[in-house]
Amino acid sequence: MRPVTIFTGQWADLPFEEMCRLASEWGYDGLEIACWGDHLDPKKAASDDGYVREKKEILARYNLNVWAIGNHLAGQLVGSRNTKRFEVFAPKETHGNPEKMRQWAIEEMKATAIAAKALGAEVVTGFMGSTIWEAWYSFPPVSDEFINNGFKYVADLWDPILKVFEENNVKFALEVHPTEIAFDYYTAEKLLTYIDRPSFGFNFDPSHLxxxxxxxxxxxxxxxxxxxxxxxxxATVNLDGKTGILGSHITFGDHRRGWNFVSLGHGDVDFEKIIRALNDIGYTGPLSVEWEDSGMDRLHGAKEALEFVRRIDFPKSQLAFDDSMKND
Structure with missing residues (x-):
């Protein structure tokens, strides 16, 4: 069976050791460690053996493994326009200077590849940003040249970062997600025509799709x-005649939204089809719970989510059910 981990991004308000204790008590096999809060400082992990050793000792104390780390916030700043809205993701000394924010993010992502290797993780999950997300609706009219230039811009920014990933034998997995250069099926397909590197792939997250x-x-x-x-x-979709699929500028969790993220098993995603597909492609990596539900206590939800994943996951059959009926 595949290992089950939990992404710590939504838990970064807790000290790292407290997160480890909780995950261990619930029964998770490991963590997908977020690179914010005190959970992981990529630059420190890339340069300080003692810091990495301390993190590993805490993980070992709670019998937790690490297959992936996540740096979504810095990754977002690599390819975005970096207006004031994005300053929440960047150090204060970069605020007000979009290019300074970008350069900080580029170096942060390079360090994240080195940090992953130091921790023994093979994958970094994250975002890439986009300068053309605002043009998802073609009014005013949007030219093909404008869109293509946006893809090329992000690909060019990420090329030297991905080289560092390859030097460290670590892969980068983009979470296909609104506000990213690839946010659905066809934008993901298009991005692969601009980025053809062995280190680049996807962090599959069904909720956004x-x-x-x-x-x-x-x-x-x-x-x-x-x-x-x-x-x-x-995620659950609730188009009741008043709600809209675009969210209506209403906060997550509000029943008036056309859709919401919900705890595993409480939405509409067909996870059995997903497990069968993962079996068919031979995916044996972790199934990482990213817990988001504004209507449920998170301590209850994280434990219940683990139970759901254990129950829904199953190995692929090694024989056809009707083999025993055949005459040799």
């Missing part, structure tokens, strides 16, 4: 060789 109307299991089959990591995350 589901509410957009994309069938997540089809994404797995068609991008099989690029699925480097898997998030287990659920």
């Amino acid at each position: 589901h509410w957009q109307g994309v069938k997540p299991h089809l994404f797995i089959y068609d991008f099989a060789d690029r699925i480097f990591h898997v998030h287990m995350k659920d």
Whole structure:
């Protein structure tokens, strides 16, 4: 059976050791460690053996492993326009200077590859940013040249970063997600025409595809060789005649939204099809719970989510059910 981990990004308000204690008590096999809060400082991990040793000792104390680390926030700043809205992700000394924010993010992502290697993780999950997300709706009219230049811009920024990933034998897995250069099936397909590096692939997260109307299991089959990591995350769509699929500028969790993230097993995502697809492509990596549900206590939800993943995951059959009926 595949190991089950939990992404610590939504828990970064807790001290790292407290997060480890909770995950261990719930029964998780490991963590997908977020590079914010006190959970992991990439630059420190890339340069300080003692810091890495301390993190490993804490993980070992709670019998937890690490297959992946996540740096979504710095990754977002690499390719975005970096207006004031994005300053929440960057150090104060870079605020007000979009290019300074970008350069900080580029160096942060390079360090993240080295940090992953130091921790023994093979994958870094994260975002890449986009300068053209605001043009997802073609009004005012958007030219093909504008869109293509946006893809090229992000690809060019990430090329030297991905070289560092390859030097450290670590893979980068983009979470296909609104606000990213690749946010659905066809933008993911298009991005692969601009980035053709062995270190680049996807962190499959069905929740973001589901509410957009994309069938997540089809994404797995068609991008099989690029699925480097898997998030287990659920969403529910509630189009009741008043709600809109774009969210209406209403906060997550509000019942008036057209869709919401919910704890695993409480939404509409067809996880059985996802497990069968993962079996068919031979994915044996971790299933990482990314827990987001504004309507449920997170301590209850994280434990219940683990139980759901254990129950829904199953190995692929090694024989056909009707083999025993055949005459030799």
